[in-house]
Amino acid sequence: MQKIMHNEKSLLIAYDQGLEHGPTDFNLNNINPDYVLKIAEKGKYNAIILHHGIAEKYYDKHNATVPLIIKLNGKTNLVKSDPVSNQVCSISRAVKLGAEAVGYTIYPGSEFEHKMFKDFSKLVETAHTYGIPVIAWVYPRGKFVQDNLSTETIAYAARIGLELGADFVKINYNNDFEGFKWVVKSAGKAKVLVAGGPKLSDQDLLQRTYDIMKTGASGLAVGRNIWQHEKPLEMTRALKDIIFNNKSVNDALKNLK
Amino acid sequence: MQKIMHNEKSLLIAYDQGLEHGPTDFNLNNINPDYVLKIAEKGKYNAIILHHGIAEKYYDKHNATVPLIIKLNGKTNLVKSDPVSNQVCSISRAVKLGAEAVGYTIYPGSEFEHKMFKDFSKLVETAHTYGIPVIAWVYPRGKFVQDNLSTETIAYAARIGLELGADFVKINYNNDFEGFKWVVKSAGKAKVLVAGGPKLSDQDLLQRTYDIMKTGASGLAVGRNIWQHEKPLEMTRALKDIIFNNKSVNDALKNLK
Amino acid sequence: MQKIMHNEKSLLIAYDQGLEHGPTDFNLNNINPDYVLKIAEKGKYNAIILHHGIAEKYYDKHNATVPLIIKLNGKTNLVKSDPVSNQVCSISRAVKLGAEAVGYTIYPGSEFEHKMFKDFSKLVETAHTYGIPVIAWVYPRGKFVQDNLSTETIAYAARIGLELGADFVKINYNNDFEGFKWVVKSAGKAKVLVAGGPKLSDQDLLQRTYDIMKTGASGLAVGRNIWQHEKPLEMTRALKDIIFNNKSVNDALKNLK
């Protein structure tokens, strides 16, 4: 776990949106995985999150300076029925591609929840045999989930990750600062990483990051807020000042001036 | 089987609610698995019931003084269709984590009953090869089950456990004292453990325990009634006085004064 | 096959109703498997039919004097959709428990027919490799089956068992004496055993048995008509007089006087 952390905190960069959302998230720069890999390396991220196809063609495990996390399952946003995300990469392939950790999305509340619970638990068993930590993306979703951003629902998501063996849970932040402390407690010894989401203003992103870290979370997985940013490395420095250096939002903002 | 019994009786503490119900069952103390593990050890429970994720991070098999039961399947309470609970931990992983016994929930009457019957029977075969006893949680449930707490239904649940190879059946008590003797007979040589349920008053919990033991049941699996209790160790002593020492309800109540 | 026959005829005692119907079939005596096992031994039945859970806890293969048949699949009567009965015991476990033969229920006409056809055929292949005979319970059932007791339907059931490799077919008798000769012919070299059904008067049961044997069937699997009977051993002798000794109904009835 220490390989994708620094002083018990972590800042990851996610680049699996090409499968999950399609290229509409991209522009002429960031559609190229090399562009994002360069940000990840220059920004000294704790790891970059890729699907196996991109990793195989773009990530050079012998020369890369940023650790790799392989996202093991995935789906498009085209299908509108209850979500199910199938495993698309084995752990042994992830290891061969150079992964230091693996990720998997669970959608609790989906009518296919049982399938993902089973597959996730199997991969936890395998990954821990390899000594590989597992990050669970836990997003309650589907026709039975009334409010996927209530504090109660997010706390449930965090707990599911812990109960099923995740080392990290990647969950959404719902701007309920006090409530999120409860969410972090629900995750227990599983470390909480907050998912990035759509692009925010610099001030909002940094304030949100500041709040998240104060709830006890262990870090962030950013994506669009970095590789859609005009100054991705400056914003990276600002985030790191908050996450690792306990800086204030105003101090962090100076990186962007 | 003797490893999780004492004089043919058993008092277990269950802590799988984080997955089955979410953290709404918890408060700032009992959300922490260490809190419940300490109760289990100090209260000298016959075993504690955990999901594999919690066991892996919190249960230290080399130093623990309370035996471990791994719950092998699980689901959330978010999904409202006919229940199906998939296996989330292999027997070999359970053994590696230190389990002395394993548990599995069957929902007879669910349209997915056949799936759980098959998976349960396979794990019985494997567990018995390892010499590991199996506890079947048997809860008739789903659109075809009109009254899941009728004596007839609970007796059917008990019998299903016996027929499919369970060593213990964990079932609900419906306050039909005479009828429950029939339930216990239906379980045959499979020992009957009664599920705890929501928190009761001290008097009610002890009276209920007293009655249950008089029907011929072998014990209780408690959860919320202990770790939501202000004096969990005192209540534990009271329960043990009834279960193991044949004390009256009034005598047992003295532990709580 | 000879191990569960006598002079090419067979009288079996079935005790799988605890799973298939629930304990409502039982009273304070016969709810105890030992009670039925004793009848089976004293009555010198050709075999007793049990689920693996009961066999494991009650059947002592080293000392038992009645051969064992393990029923390999099962379901409850709670689920009301098209029936599917999953395998709940492997052949190797059945053999380990002491089985001389195995049984499996197929529901032709169910929308899950294809699943049971596949599983049944696989187990026939395995069982015959072990040298273990297979009894197919064949009960056409489900929304597509208009009349599951027509002679045409029962003849189809018998033939399915033959075509899919059963050594015995266990089917219903519909009181069409002439028609049932055709049913028996449809089964070819697969031997026909008639299922017992709900309790009848002594006279009716013996007359029915007499008729069945005259159609060319090889025997009966009885259950409730024996272990719900006040004089199970006397009724057993009466049945055996008809099945093995070619006695008349009136002669057989003398056992019960």
Place this chain on the structure above:
Amino acid sequence: MQKIMHNEKSLLIAYDQGLEHGPTDFNLNNINPDYVLKIAEKGKYNAIILHHGIAEKYYDKHNATVPLIIKLNGKTNLVKSDPVSNQVCSISRAVKLGAEAVGYTIYPGSEFEHKMFKDFSKLVETAHTYGIPVIAWVYPRGKFVQDNLSTETIAYAARIGLELGADFVKINYNNDFEGFKWVVKSAGKAKVLVAGGPKLSDQDLLQRTYDIMKTGASGLAVGRNIWQHEKPLEMTRALKDIIFNNKSVNDALKNLK
């Protein structure tokens, strides 16, 4: 392939109707597999087609003079939803029973088409490893199939067999003489065998056979038209005169006078 052909033509006798249609196709003679086996041997058919259960009990591979084809999948005609026919016999069991070739039914257009495509292709791979030819019964069927006997549909059926690796395709003849030449071309190097169907008059059966052979087909699989016939061996000789000896319908009819 030559083991079930003679001069590149083939006349097979099918006896899998007991499973597919039930015993309503049978009378007191032909309900007995020995009766049909005797016809197959005396009539010197290129092979007889049986399900594994019948083959195991009636076909003596050491003394049989007619080659055996095992039908590997099957279903009843009771289920009225889109057809799916599951594999009920492994190739290794078929080989052990003495099979020189194997058969499998595909229902293109069924919503379960994808399942049968997958299973069929796997068995082709296995069978060809054993050196065993594969006959594909290809019958477009199900709610999406408007006209399962149009020339276009039958040509599609033939082509599916070729594309998926069948050595023979067994398909229906729709009395479109010119169109069926196109069907035969669609099958390419896969040889076309025409399915028999319900009983016809002698004249009609022979004329139909004559026409079929003139379209370029490689032969026939007959069933009811032979074993429901009063003079099965004479009709066999008549069919063989047309198929192997290029006789006219009138000449062939003389066998039956």
Place this chain on the structure above:
Amino acid sequence: MQKIMHNEKSLLIAYDQGLEHGPTDFNLNNINPDYVLKIAEKGKYNAIILHHGIAEKYYDKHNATVPLIIKLNGKTNLVKSDPVSNQVCSISRAVKLGAEAVGYTIYPGSEFEHKMFKDFSKLVETAHTYGIPVIAWVYPRGKFVQDNLSTETIAYAARIGLELGADFVKINYNNDFEGFKWVVKSAGKAKVLVAGGPKLSDQDLLQRTYDIMKTGASGLAVGRNIWQHEKPLEMTRALKDIIFNNKSVNDALKNLK
């Protein structure tokens, strides 16, 4: 990958339509696989795409001069529900048949998308272990896909191929010249091959090919436009002049005069 390319460009000939569309695409010449194989060899195509059944019977790996691509999955156009195309050939069989590359169709947006994602990813892992490149046919399709030919949808298709490990993506061209450059960028290091589609006029086909190559695509997979053409070799030369020799449409058209 170089085995099915020439100077980083590729012209493939597809002949899997017999399964996907049925023989309605064929005439008396091209219904014969030998006819198309001859075109492929004389036209020096970079490879021919076949299903395993045709390859096994017609493609002679020892003497063939055109490389082989085996299409690993397939379905008919009869079934009208959301598309699912099952694997019908293993990689090891494809290799045994002489394949230099393999193809597989994914239908993103289908409710069975998750199944194809899983199967495709597994075969990528296996194929790359063998050193075999994989071509993903990616066609968004099904009730959730509103416009399967919008530039956004096709760009998503291309990206899915890249993310899931395809070496080539075979996608549709929607005549949005500028937009298709974005599509090609979305595919990243996965090379873009454009699917052929129904027959066009010579002028239209060549203009379309010219445009496609200018967007950055790596080539074409043609089928009906060649083997339904009166002068397939001349049209092949015209296409190659555009794809490999940078000729104008008018210059290429001279091959057909």
